[in-house]
Amino acid sequence: MSVALGIDLGTTNSVAAIATPTGVEFILGPRGERVHPSVVAFPASGGVVVGPDAKRYRLTEPHHVIHSAKRFIGQNIRAPMVQLAMTGVRYRIEEGPNQQPIVVVRDRRMTMPEISSNVLLHLKRCAERQLGTPIKDAVVTVPANFTDGQRQATKEAGRLAGLDVMRLINEPTAAALAYGFGRDRQQLICVFDFGGGTFDVSLLRLNGEVFEVLASEGDFFLGGDDLDRALGEVLASECNRILRVDPRQNAAMMMKLMMGAEAIKIHLSENDAAEGEIDGLDMPGAAGGRLPFQITRKQFEELIAGYVNRTIEVTKQILISTGIDVTQVSDILCVGGSTRIPLVRQRLAETFRKEVNTKINPDEVVAQGAAIQAGSLVGNLHSGSGMGARDAVATAGHSMLGAAGNVVLPAHQAKRPVLMDVNPATLAIHTAGGFTERLLDKNAPIPIERTRVFTTSRDNQTRVENRRYVENEPLGTLVLENLPAKPRGDLQIEVSFRVDSDGILHVRAADQTSGAQQEAHLEVFGAPTAATEQ
Amino acid sequence: MSVRSEVLLWAQRVVARGTGTPAHVLLEIKIDSSVEDAQDAFHKIARTGHPDLHRASLTAEEIELVTTAYARVAGAYQEFRQKNMQTMRMRPLKDDPPPPRKTPSSDRIAALRPQSKTPEGMAPINRSGTLPGVGVPAAGSPSPSSSAPGAPGPMNSKALIYYRKAEMCLRQGDLKTAVLNMKMAIAGDPQSTFLRTALAEIESELAKK
Numbered sequence: 151m152s153v154a155l156g157i158d159l160g161t162t163n164s165v166a167a168i169a170t171p172t173g174v175e176f177i178l179g180p181r182g183e184r185v186h187p188s189v190v191a192f193p194a195s196g197g198v199v200v201g202p203d204a205k206r207y208r209l210t211e212p213h214h215v216i217h218s219a220k221r222f223i224g225q226n227i228r229a230p231m232v233q234l235a236m237t238g239v240r241y242r243i244e245e246g247p248n249q250q251p252i253v254v255v256r257d258r259r260m261t262m263p264e265i266s267s268n269v270l271l272h273l274k275r276c277a278e279r280q281l282g283t284p285i286k287d288a289v290v291t292v293p294a295n296f297t298d299g300q301r302q303a304t305k306e307a308g309r310l311a312g313l314d315v316m317r318l319i320n321e322p323t324a325a326a327l328a329y330g331f332g333r334d335r336q337q338l339i340c341v342f343d344f345g346g347g348t349f350d351v352s353l354l355r356l357n358g359e360v361f362e363v364l365a366s367e368g369d370f371f372l373g374g375d376d377l378d379r380a381l382g383e384v385l386a387s388e389c390n391r392i393l394r395v396d397p398r399q400n401a402a403m404m405m406k407l408m409m410g411a412e413a414i415k416i417h418l419s420e421n422d423a424a425e426g427e428i429d430g431l432d433m434p435g436a437a438g439g440r441l442p443f444q445i446t447r448k449q450f451e452e453l454i455a456g457y458v459n460r461t462i463e464v465t466k467q468i469l470i471s472t473g474i475d476v477t478q479v480s481d482i483l484c485v486g487g488s489t490r491i492p493l494v495r496q497r498l499a500e501t502f503r504k505e506v507n508t509k510i511n512p513d514e515v516v517a518q519g520a521a522i523q524a525g526s527l528v529g530n531l532h533s534g535s536g537m538g539a540r541d542a543v544a545t546a547g548h549s550m551l552g553a554a555g556n557v558v559l560p561a562h563q564a565k566r567p568v569l570m571d572v573n574p575a576t577l578a579i580h581t582a583g584g585f586t587e588r589l590l591d592k593n594a595p596i597p598i599e600r601t602r603v604f605t606t607s608r609d610n611q612t613r614v615e616n617r618r619y620v621e622n623e624p625l626g627t628l629v630l631e632n633l634p635a636k637p638r639g640d641l642q643i644e645v646s647f648r649v650d651s652d653g654i655l656h657v658r659a660a661d662q663t664s665g666a667q668q669e670a671h672l673e674v675f676g677a678p679t680a681a682t683e684q
Numbered sequence: 685m686s687v688r689s690e691v692l693l694w695a696q697r698v699v700a701r702g703t704g705t706p707a708h709v710l711l712e713i714k715i716d717s718s719v720e721d722a723q724d725a726f727h728k729i730a731r732t733g734h735p736d737l738h739r740a741s742l743t744a745e746e747i748e749l750v751t752t753a754y755a756r757v758a759g760a761y762q763e764f765r766q767k768n769m770q771t772m773r774m775r776p777l778k779d780d781p782p783p784p785r786k787t788p789s790s791d792r793i794a795a796l797r798p799q800s801k802t803p804e805g806m807a808p809i810n811r812s813g814t815l816p817g818v819g820v821p822a823a824g825s826p827s828p829s830s831s832a833p834g835a836p837g838p839m840n841s842k843a844l845i846y847y848r849k850a851e852m853c854l855r856q857g858d859l860k861t862a863v864l865n866m867k868m869a870i871a872g873d874p875q876s877t878f879l880r881t882a883l884a885e886i887e888s889e890l891a892k893k
């Protein structure tokens with residue numbers, strides 16, 4: 151029986167798992183770690199290094215270590231948020247064909263899917279070593295608010311890593327699947343996913359084996375990285391004040407401060423104050439500088455309050471748009487490392503007027519859900535196979551070992567889950583005369599298909615172009631070519647728009663009068679094109 | 685009949701109906717069914733017809749057929765839900781409340797306040813298209829000349845969303861943001877006198893402070 155991998159491809163960390171008859175088994179890295187940093191390094195000695203080893207090169211060769219690639223994958227480099235995100239990384243990004251970002255490292259030009267494929271390949275190899283069988287199929291998770299271009303690019307990354315990406319599922323949906331699978335729950339839950347680079351919140355209705363996403367909302371550029379940067383900036387100005395050196399000019403120094411900021415952030419989740427020194431700062435002229443710091447949790451909370459407020463605003467927004475009262479929500483799942491911050495949990499508890507669910511492991515639950523879905527798709531999960539919900543109990547100290555410790559068999563037979571994911575963004579079409587029409591609504595169930603009839607606006611027109619928009623961002627242009635020449639309005643072309651289960655849009659067109667298939671293709675900005683794949 | 689042939693027959697039936705089929709036909713419900721009925725029907729179809737369930741047992745072509753059928757039913761579900769939500773919002777009250785008075789008064793604001801009998805937190809929209817605590821006179825608030833203190837009445841969805849936001853701000857006592865949201869609501873529905881009066885009231889309240 152074939153084995154399919156479930157992969158949570160994160161901004162900072164990735165996790166992979168497979169579904170086995172007794173529960174979910176995590177893929178361990180070379181040193182037995184379950185969480186694999188999504189970092190790719192191109193050291194001077196040659197070759198490609200991925201994972202925890204790559205992270206070490208951040209200090210010695212900051213310009214050749216690619217991190218947070220997920221923030222750029224499938225993006226239009228000209229988008230303002232992308233430009234802003236580019237200021238936060240030390241490696242070089244240039245504009246490539248079709249406005250896609252290209253990483254330049256050691257004279258190599260690589261697309262973002264190529265970078266991410268290294269991470270996927272690393273996970274694939276680890277899995278093959280651990281399981282002793284070749285692995286071809288995978289389910290990869292993406293943030294719920296990923297756009298069409300980002301989803302296509304993620305699939306492309308999988309293809310480059312030699313994986314057949316059977317399905318892209320949304321991260322909050324995967325978390326809900328891990329939470330509810332095999333437990334026959336009837337409830338309304340909220341999944342609050344605040345990770346390293348992205349923020350998502352989803353409302354789901356669990357109805358036995360049916361997982362229906364009611365609505366999903368999020369902020370693509372909001373995550374733990376931003377909190378680190380806020381704290382890093384404070385450290386930088388401290389450095390400037392105490393040591394009289396501006397670290398912002400110095401990539402290695404800034405990286406060191408950022409790593410310090412991350413460590414302080416994590417420390418403050420458990421402790422009320424952090425005090426110490428960041429040493430080994432390579433200052434021009436004097437190596438080994440030391441920066442003393444003293445930060446209380448309260449100070450840190452003031453610093454990040456704006457970011458946290460934003461997540462709470464989005465959460466309230468989703469409740470308003472679905473018309474659901476907070477009292478109807480029976481459980482709040484915290485996913486992603488940033489939900490460990492006490493302020494986040496506290497604000498969430500205030501919003502929902504109940505304690506959040508802290509029993510799940512925020513780092514691993516998404517990969518668990520992906521593994522369950524992967525197993526379901528290849529037919530590995532048969533009812534009564536004993537595969538069932540084992541997640542939510544997992545945490546027992548978040549131990550790195552002892553995968554067997556968190557397996558709880560369901561009391562009854564588990565049915566195969568039915569995931570009803572949603573369309574990530576409203577799709578509208580802009581036609582002659584400046585009209586805009588909404589075609590597929592945000593939060594509609596996918597896969598979904600709708601058809602529209604288009605006609606020509608001039609006599610003997612042989613080409614129709616439409617600009618298509620997602621959330622007011624131009625997505626691309628729909629082109630209908632080689633149309634038969636007819637008086638205007640005479641030609642009736644039926645175009646069907648389908649968002650598939652991965653959340654990717656497909657377009658087909660047919661001439662309504664003759665029934666002949668028409669050429670229709672969508673030129674998506676920022677998507678990998680044939681020219682760049684070479 | 686096996687599960688396999690059953691789902692294929694269903695898919696063929698759906699696809700054969702063509703693209704112009706009314707939503708309720710694809711969902712196999714009555715035309716005047718409620719949104720809840722549509723949801724139940726859609727869940728029922730999904731439990732057997734979701735393409736993921738058959739991925740391992742059908743050929744690629746058969747999967748394509750089932751996916752097309754399921755996607756069309758999903759489209760029908762969206763269409764049905766959208767249409768019903770709209771009529772739910774647009775439908776005027778059976779016993780039309782009198783138009784809101786032009787003179788600003790604070791009783792409508794009082795009705796929006798927590799002391800009204802609105803349940804805590806968000807007010808879910810009810811069947812008659814009004815907001816609870818708005819369409820009905822609030823307990824204890826002065827009920828002028830036998831009339832309810834003005835329902836929002838027909839309002840488009842954009843205006844309604846901002847109106848509800850404004851309502852939430854009022855509950856929290858944030859008058860400034862309420863004014864902003866009210867203005868956004870008016871931008872969404874410039875004809876509504878109800879919104880304009882409500883805005884005037886909040887503004888006068890704000891001026892008092």
